[in-house]
Amino acid sequence: MNAGYQQLIAKTAKAFEETFGKPAEHFFQAPGRVNLIGEHTDYNDGFVLPCAIDYGTVVAASLREDDKIILVAADYDNSRSEFDLNQPLEKMAGDQFWSNYVRGMVQAFHKSGYKLRGMNLVIAGNVPQGTGLSSSASLETVTGLTLCTLSDIAISNSELALAGQCSENNFVGSNTGIMDQMISASGEEGHALLLDCRSLETKAISIPAGSAVVIINSNVKRGLVDSEYNTRRQQCEQAAQVMGVKALRDADMALLEQHSTQMDDVTFRRARHVITENDRTLAATEALASGNLADMGRLMAASHISMRDDFEITVSAIDALVEIVGAAISNGGVRMTGGGFGGCIVALVPESDVETVRQAVEEHYEDRTGLKADMYVCVACDGASKLEGAIR
Incomplete structure (x- = not known):
């Protein structure tokens, strides 16, 4: 304990x-x-x-x-x-x-x-x-x-x-x-x-031995979270209905492309995020189980880009924090975590990178955003x- x-x-x-x-x-x-x-x-x-x-x-x-x-x-x-x-x-x-x-x-x-x-x-x-x-x-x-x-x-x-x-x-x-x-x-x-x-x-x-789960709070006050969350949930349900599936879990990119003309661009991108994120999650399970932090890092990076561009739930301070940490680590990955519009990022990195990450955040985050971040090194x-x- x-x-x-x-x-x-x-x-x-x-x-x-x-x-x-x-x-x-x-x-x-x-x-x-x-x-x-x-x-x-x-x-x-x-x-x-x-x-x-x-x-x-x-x-x-x-x-x-x-x-x-x-x-x-x-x-x-x-x-x-x-x-x-x-x-x-x-x-x-x-x-x-x-x-x-x-x-x-x-x-x-x-x-x-x-x-x-x-x-x-x-x-x-x-x-x-x-x-x-x-x-x-x-x-x-x-x-x-x-x-x-x-x-x-x-x-x-x-x-x-x-x-x-x-x-x-x-x-x-x-x-x-x-x-x-x-x-x-x-x-x-x-x-x-x-x-x-x-x-x-x-x-x-x-989780591979010698890895650290690092959580960094951006200290961005999360506004409009509930309303934006509900909007995205409705968009996902709408996309599933258009494709004739119970949930986006049951769709793939081929089915989405087939129905792309029946939904607006925003709804299409929301569905694309969920479909590809499910694929990334299953691939990440294999990467983690085999101890492949490099593959895990690539999947986490793709997840963040998808959240930023398709699901549109990141904010500039979160994107800056991901960039700062991404440039500091020798292996593993980093992405926003949680519902979005502020909150935290998560990094899965070698334990030897933890102090380098801490130093990079202290040196660059406030200069870029005017905010100070809080860092938590966690154990599963x-x-x-x-x-x-x-x-x-």
């Missing part, structure tokens, strides 16, 4: 005892994630290749004798939110909006017929928020695991992930795919995970779990 998780355990344990007057009996964690390749393919029933990262969310928990859920957010000055499991769930706004991710999980489990028990939960996390590293999925996954474990409900990783997606789509109101929750639930140490977003089948792909880690023997 790394120092970051130790700090989160200590933070939640302290807040729990201060709030409830006795120590927490259980601790759980779920990680954030970074997607190495496969962007905007998940809601098109396609393929993604994320890994769980060693930044996440921790919950300190104990059962109650009644049917109340009491939530405390240790990261928000111990802000408190509570509700009764026997009453209709209310969507919260303002400084209690964070509780909707938990309330949504409760609603999803109720709709599945599960009987939950009352409990006290204190929550803290260190996934950078608003960066596309899935702090929300980490929160949903860890609270879902906590709710089920303490209610004696056996649940699979895919069921846990689907409940998280249901929470986000139907309660919180964000129309996301399944990737974020699935990798948070199912990550494996030292591996990326090839996820088939239609079948939810997964395959662990070893296991998915959600109960923390046995946590320090209290």
Whole structure:
């Protein structure tokens, strides 16, 4: 367990005892994630290749004798939110909006017929928020695991992930795919995970020894993300309808070219990105499995160009950051990661390149953009779990 998780355990344990007057009996964690390749393919029933990262969310928990859920957010000055499991769930706004991710999980489990028990939960996390590293999925996954474990409900990783997606789509109101929750639930140490977003089948792909997963936050404030995301989703659905397929997963470039005159240029390019990105993701799986960082780098570069030119979700600062890192590395690759319009880039590079990358970003990024970047060197880690023997 790394120092970051130790700090989160200590933070939640302290807040729990201060709030409830006795120590927490259980601790759980779920990680954030970074997607190495496969962007905007998940809601098109396609393929993604994320890994769980060693930044996440921790919950300190104990059962109650009644049917109340009491939530405390240790990261928000111990802000408190509570509700009764026997009453209709209310969507919260303002400084209690964070509780909707938990309330949504409760609603999803109720709709599945599960009987939950009352409990006290204190929550803290260190996934950078608003960066596309899935702090929300980490929160949903860890609270879902906590709710089920303490209610004696056996649940699979895919069921846990689907409940998280249901929470986000139907309660919180964000129309996301399944990737974020699935990798948070199912990550494996030292591996990326090839996820088939239609079948939810997964395959662990070893990340080559001596490689580093480097995430760099551009610190571009992400505007219009939800509206642009929904627009692109609609464009993808329109393209699939024109081609007569269930989803863009079922199309290839030959079929797209055949129907090119039946859609406008923008819709055509949106579909081209998804179709070629699925191909790149499957090829990247083979490159990674064989330890071929050079091929992985070429595929990541092509992915970024496609996101920039066809899907049009990058911004100038992100493109500059990719150029700076790309020029600094000796092997591997770099691309934007996440929904777009700001957020982070991801680089998969030899560990020996990390300091060179850090220096290049410090020397050139602010000069080119007026912004300062934050860099995280990550380890691919296991998915959600109960923390046995946590320090209290």
